[in-house]
Amino acid sequence: xxxxxxxxxxxxxxxxxxAISVTLLGILVGAVVxxxxxxxxxxxQHESDTVNTLLAASKxxxxxxxxxxxxxxxxxxxxxxxxxxxxxxxxxxxxTGNSWGGAYTVAADATPTNVDISIVGVPDxxxxxxxxxxxxxxxxxxxxxxxxxWTATF
Numbered sequence: 001x002x003x004x005x006x007x008x009x010x011x012x013x014x015x016x017x018x019a020i021s022v023t024l025l026g027i028l029v030g031a032v033v034x035x036x037x038x039x040x041x042x043x044x045q046h047e048s049d050t051v052n053t054l055l056a057a058s059k060x061x062x063x064x065x066x067x068x069x070x071x072x073x074x075x076x077x078x079x080x081x082x083x084x085x086x087x088x089x090x091x092x093x094x095x096t097g098n099s100w101g102g103a104y105t106v107a108a109d110a111t112p113t114n115v116d117i118s119i120v121g122v123p124d125x126x127x128x129x130x131x132x133x134x135x136x137x138x139x140x141x142x143x144x145x146x147x148x149x150w151t152a153t154f
Contacts, residue, residue: 040127040130041130043099043100043127044127044130044131044134046099047098047099047119047131048131048134048135050098050104050119051117051119051131051134051135051152053088053089053092054077054088054104054106054117055115055117055154057077057087057088057106058072058077058087058106058115058117058154060087061076061077061085061087062115064085064087068108068112068113069107069108069109069112069113069114069115070108070112071108072106072107072108072115073105073106073107074094074104074105074106077106078092078094097121098119098120098121100119100121100122100123100148101121102119102120102121102122102148102149103120103121104117104118104119104120105117105118105120106118109153114153114154115153115154116151116152116153117151117152117154118149118150118151118152119131119149119150119151120147120148120149121148122143122148122149122150123148124145125143125145128141128143128150129143131150131152132150132152135152138154139152139153139154140152140153141153
């Protein structure tokens with residue numbers, strides 16, 4: 001009887017129940033924070049893979065009896081500009097844009113023996129630095145904050 005009265009008079013949470021609740025909330029918040037960082041890393045990896053695909057297509061364009069990158073563009077690489085060869089895989093879709101909603105561009109550099117591959121919409125210099133880190137050994141990279149454009153010159 002006394003035990004039933006004690007249970008009826010308890011109107012709050014015990015210290016253990018509160019500790020468990022705070023711990024679970026901490027775990028959930030931690031998962032959200034870590035997940036946000038993983039999303040950024042996934043976008044960087046996806047865009048790095050895309051740049052590598054565009055670079056390979058550009059090299060194939062150059063090797064197909066071209067002496068310079070003059071005239072290169074995404075349309076030419078996809079065979080949409082009336083060019084017979086298609087240098088990009090059929091699964092490559094530039095219409096969807098990049099991970100940040102911007103576009104890709106491929107163009108001959110001022111030195112037409114080099115090619116510029118650009119990603120428009122890169123959100124900030126930190127993200128651009130992460131992209132650059134993937135290409136430091138093979139390209140010169142630059143980020144223009146005003147236009148949010150990251151460019152690698154190969």
